[in-house]
Amino acid sequence: MAVSAPVDLRSDTVTRPTAAMRAAMAAAEVGDDQYGEDPTTNTLQRRCAELLGQEAAIWLPSGTMANQVALRVLTRPGDEVVAARECHAAWHEAGGSAANAGVQIVEVGSGGVFDVDDLDAAIKPSGLPVFPPTTLLQIENTHNRAGGVVVPQAVVERVCARARERGLKTYLDGARLWNAAVASGRPEAELAAPFDLVGVSFSKGLGAPGGSLLAGPRALIAAADRHRRMLGGAMRQNGIFAAAALHALDRHRERLAEDHHHARRLGEALAGCPGVDLDLATVQTNIVVFRLAPGMPDAATLVAQARERGVLIVAFGPRTLRAVTHLDVTAAQVERAAAVLRELLGG
Amino acid sequence: MAVSAPVDLRSDTVTRPTAAMRAAMAAAEVGDDQYGEDPTTNTLQRRCAELLGQEAAIWLPSGTMANQVALRVLTRPGDEVVAARECHAAWHEAGGSAANAGVQIVEVGSGGVFDVDDLDAAIKPSGLPVFPPTTLLQIENTHNRAGGVVVPQAVVERVCARARERGLKTYLDGARLWNAAVASGRPEAELAAPFDLVGVSFSKGLGAPGGSLLAGPRALIAAADRHRRMLGGAMRQNGIFAAAALHALDRHRERLAEDHHHARRLGEALAGCPGVDLDLATVQTNIVVFRLAPGMPDAATLVAQARERGVLIVAFGPRTLRAVTHLDVTAAQVERAAAVLRELLGG
Amino acid sequence: MAVSAPVDLRSDTVTRPTAAMRAAMAAAEVGDDQYGEDPTTNTLQRRCAELLGQEAAIWLPSGTMANQVALRVLTRPGDEVVAARECHAAWHEAGGSAANAGVQIVEVGSGGVFDVDDLDAAIKPSGLPVFPPTTLLQIENTHNRAGGVVVPQAVVERVCARARERGLKTYLDGARLWNAAVASGRPEAELAAPFDLVGVSFSKGLGAPGGSLLAGPRALIAAADRHRRMLGGAMRQNGIFAAAALHALDRHRERLAEDHHHARRLGEALAGCPGVDLDLATVQTNIVVFRLAPGMPDAATLVAQARERGVLIVAFGPRTLRAVTHLDVTAAQVERAAAVLRELLGG
Amino acid sequence: MAVSAPVDLRSDTVTRPTAAMRAAMAAAEVGDDQYGEDPTTNTLQRRCAELLGQEAAIWLPSGTMANQVALRVLTRPGDEVVAARECHAAWHEAGGSAANAGVQIVEVGSGGVFDVDDLDAAIKPSGLPVFPPTTLLQIENTHNRAGGVVVPQAVVERVCARARERGLKTYLDGARLWNAAVASGRPEAELAAPFDLVGVSFSKGLGAPGGSLLAGPRALIAAADRHRRMLGGAMRQNGIFAAAALHALDRHRERLAEDHHHARRLGEALAGCPGVDLDLATVQTNIVVFRLAPGMPDAATLVAQARERGVLIVAFGPRTLRAVTHLDVTAAQVERAAAVLRELLGG
Numbered sequence A, B, C, D: 001m002a003v004s005a006p007v008d009l010r011s012d013t014v015t016r017p018t019a020a021m022r023a024a025m026a027a028a029e030v031g032d033d034q035y036g037e038d039p040t041t042n043t044l045q046r047r048c049a050e051l052l053g054q055e056a057a058i059w060l061p062s063g064t065m066a067n068q069v070a071l072r073v074l075t076r077p078g079d080e081v082v083a084a085r086e087c088h089a090a091w092h093e094a095g096g097s098a099a100n101a102g103v104q105i106v107e108v109g110s111g112g113v114f115d116v117d118d119l120d121a122a123i124k125p126s127g128l129p130v131f132p133p134t135t136l137l138q139i140e141n142t143h144n145r146a147g148g149v150v151v152p153q154a155v156v157e158r159v160c161a162r163a164r165e166r167g168l169k170t171y172l173d174g175a176r177l178w179n180a181a182v183a184s185g186r187p188e189a190e191l192a193a194p195f196d197l198v199g200v201s202f203s204k205g206l207g208a209p210g211g212s213l214l215a216g217p218r219a220l221i222a223a224a225d226r227h228r229r230m231l232g233g234a235m236r237q238n239g240i241f242a243a244a245a246l247h248a249l250d251r252h253r254e255r256l257a258e259d260h261h262h263a264r265r266l267g268e269a270l271a272g273c274p275g276v277d278l279d280l281a282t283v284q285t286n287i288v289v290f291r292l293a294p295g296m297p298d299a300a301t302l303v304a305q306a307r308e309r310g311v312l313i314v315a316f317g318p319r320t321l322r323a324v325t326h327l328d329v330t331a332a333q334v335e336r337a338a339a340v341l342r343e344l345l346g347g
């Protein structure tokens, strides 16, 4: 890359496959996955099932599809789902949760986290046909729009236990579960254990070019297979993508700590700027979400100014921004980005 | 009725048709409404269109169906709707908004009211496929779960104006618009004027045994006709019900002031009890929603205790209750209910 | 009625309540049916449950809603339903089956009837995610568009038995089951026995101004209650309509034989016309569906010509017409209609 | 491959990428396609838009998703779609058409083809709320379950012209349009010209490991982008798959003639067997669909017997089978398969 290549902190999805990953993809043994004959996809599914402590798993083209299929498997139209405020399923899936599964998401808590009280308050009285029945609890871990925060496992466990007591199913949107595992020092299987169904993505921090996966009991994964087909997510020789995911599981998982370190550096730089509202306690993984104080330019202006100086970030709201570190951003680039942003923000 | 007949404050829907209303129903001229040949239904539709200042109107079996048909007419699956927190469409329609129309409702504001800032903050950025497009603004006036509050017309007008600027359609859930008109001293047509489509109910304060109506431009009412059929709301000789509605429009509209006065009496009694949390400013029409302070029994307990003493109210939440005055509750009964509740609540 | 009042054979839904029915409605004891407190609705539900040999029943505003609720209760989105060709659910419900329940209807057989072979051929292979799973069998009895034919009970029984063997649920769209019972001499309970859920209508041959009902096991009726609410079919003091239905069950059921006799007379007159294609074997109840032979005017023309001469019938297709006899058509009117149609058709 | 490798005629989707295709994939320039920055996907989209004579195009993970997105873009829930009997959207998409788009498909014609009369007969009367509005015509070309037949372009043109006259939109399910182009000698753009929206697949005869595409006017492709996201079909660095598709367009399009020749050979062998019902006129491209005559074993038995002898075909029904030729089947393998099937079928 030329000196002037921008530092792209828009998302951890922008990473391009490394040479080694491309080699793994080029060499992948493949077959028709709709006949269950793609050996690399099968390997990935087995491996992830084991890694997540689940019976079975199924590959899907995207995290959105994983979430949408999970909703279709675990709910019926007219049901209500409790999730953290600004969860991906309500905000970043084009309205699919209502359009595809016919469910209504009740957003609770704050900072990506909610507790038993919030859950209890959100569950509508059962047995009365006037209320939508609350049938699913969903936790997004790490929570993207809250700044990549890790939901404390003690909270996860007691909320899921309460959900089971109340007759709710439970779903873990673990698109960035790999980051949560590294940040918390807990294996993915432990993080996934309290849930009926678990989704993970390979195209975010892990740096694969695409693909997600649902894991859970065999019967639910069979149901997911049907809904994957119905939504158009059943592909053919997707061993190509599965090979990238397997490669990423081997090579790019532990290194997420580096991204977290980079985000921390960036967060510290931003938190020191007078015009920035950022609680460093939220910078736990590879995401930095910060707000511009009154008197500062708006988010769109900062995005444009940063872009001119070779730093790409995204607006999450009129005064809210997100920067994400990843595999394709070096320590030096992080320093450069921090300097640019500090300068723009009067830090 | 015997002396011991309970004072039924559960809802203004429990009223039974008066003798005069029954006579009107018995004498109604009818025809097959699916052929557009029910003269009494046609009269009701014309009259309400005029009363609401709209081109056309269509009868529907319930307020829920009016709301659901409005959603289907004004949105497409995957769209997002902005409405006041705890609106009927999100809370009291069995999850139909997502199941029938595939839309997601974003609840904003507080106390049944929200303003331009809330609307602006709730509209997701347009033109990005990741976000659900915000396409509809909905206002419930009066707002049931907020305590029957009237949304100030100046707020209605500026929020609807802003919605139009942002390309949103607007819907007025006016199930209790008759109460808002009486309480505010503004004609229904003025309250309805800022909206694309308006729904009203005959089975609440007006005391008819059933039926609601949508009013708006001819093209939208034609679309509503199709969706009424699709949801199973097209009936036959519903002039019987239309006659009750016409009778109620003539005889039961102005008298809503009496219900409002009764609710005020009840509210004052409750507000004076130490264990009750009730802002009298919310008691604007025929609904009293109040909360039990910490240390008091929970809502279910109070409901049961009041029932034993011949007063029926409903729990709206673990510590929240609702009492509603209406046509079948006399001033004396209101005093009796107030006394019973005061006694139970240590007032 | 004046001499010139038209003979209205468009549908058995056009009947107007008799004076006695109006009196029953005016005297009906009522309550709020959403609280389960409408005594007349409760009586109707109990009586119909018994009459249909089922555990429980629930009132609904229309036959379309009965069918739509049945689909939502017995299927899940993506399922496939096997039904007779030109069934009401696929043809006359505005596309609701797909829009509300997300199901695909496979139309089989001919003349309103299909047998085990047709069912077997229509069931898609199970266990393969590529095919929609076939999960429901639906029979419409009598079958409207096939000319009001009664499905032979032996066929009903073996098709339902086969459906159960194949793991399908079964639904009887019995909007005109009363006609089938009278024509076949079998009690409604016998006709309904093979099914999981049964729908009947009061607003067709029975002459009530509106209303239908679903009957079945208690658990399914509880589910239907939720979906009735979700679709907007839960009303309030619908004892008014229930009283009409109860009156009709007492007074208008046996007299359906008269309508059948009238249809027969009309059918014979039509079958004798050279330009008419009508198999008299299909004229089993109160419906006559006939086709115009090549060389004859089209259906719309005949409808218009008959209307000018005071006879109302409907076009069911470019060359297909329907005439329906009912409570409000006398023997003399049937003769008049027969004479008019014969004259127009060169008979 | 060893001598004993089976001849896999189950589908043209089973092909594995060639070494050259793998090299193209490994070298693909990629970016984040959700930001519109995947250069190879962009190239593929531009190239296909041009090839199909359309303004714009969008990549999708599967042919099912292309069809489902097309339905969502071109219809609204409750609409009716006219298509050829046994079309992919009704048979092979897991019930998605009703579940995702809420539409009902009316299957007409025979042998994969229907004409203006069939269309006219299938369109339900407009303007009556009782009927589902017919709003879309869909043609599958080549038609899979009819045996890969090419719909004659004159038929396509007059049916689409009639659809436009009647106010219907038009969609071409061209998953195997490449085969239709080669077989008919007409460029894809000519075949696609009569339609509002066109879908093509890369993972069938072209031999790419996955991916499909929709092409049409810019506004419809923008709508498709939203629905792609909503269904979970938006991926990231899918230039990897786009590179395979580009390679296939260059290298594997003209050679489809060879597959057609092989299918013809197989068809002739099968047609000569006494127990086989096969009209050679249907063998126009790379698919052979044939039926087993009475007295012959059923389809499942033949599939199993052929498998034992190293030939893989699929059952399409109790007595119907399909064999498909493709890139990974040599002339010698076709001869071997023909010999095996002839022997099993007493030819």
Ligand SMILES: [Ca+2]
Pocket: A012, A013, A014, A015, A016, A017, A203, A204, A207, A208, A209, A210, D236, D237
């Ligand atoms: Ca990537």
Ligand SMILES: [Ca+2]
Pocket: A146, A147, A148, A149, A282, A283, A284, A285, A286, A287, A288, A289
């Ligand atoms: Ca963070």
Ligand SMILES: [Ca+2]
Pocket: B012, B013, B014, B015, B016, B017, B203, B204, B207, B208, B209, B210, C236, C237
């Ligand atoms: Ca009432």
Ligand SMILES: [Ca+2]
Pocket: B236, B237, C012, C013, C014, C015, C016, C017, C203, C204, C207, C208, C209, C210
């Ligand atoms: Ca009637």
Ligand SMILES: [Ca+2]
Pocket: C146, C147, C148, C149, C282, C283, C284, C285, C286, C287, C288, C289
């Ligand atoms: Ca008949």
Ligand SMILES: [Ca+2]
Pocket: A236, A237, D012, D013, D014, D015, D016, D017, D203, D204, D207, D208, D209, D210
């Ligand atoms: Ca392939």
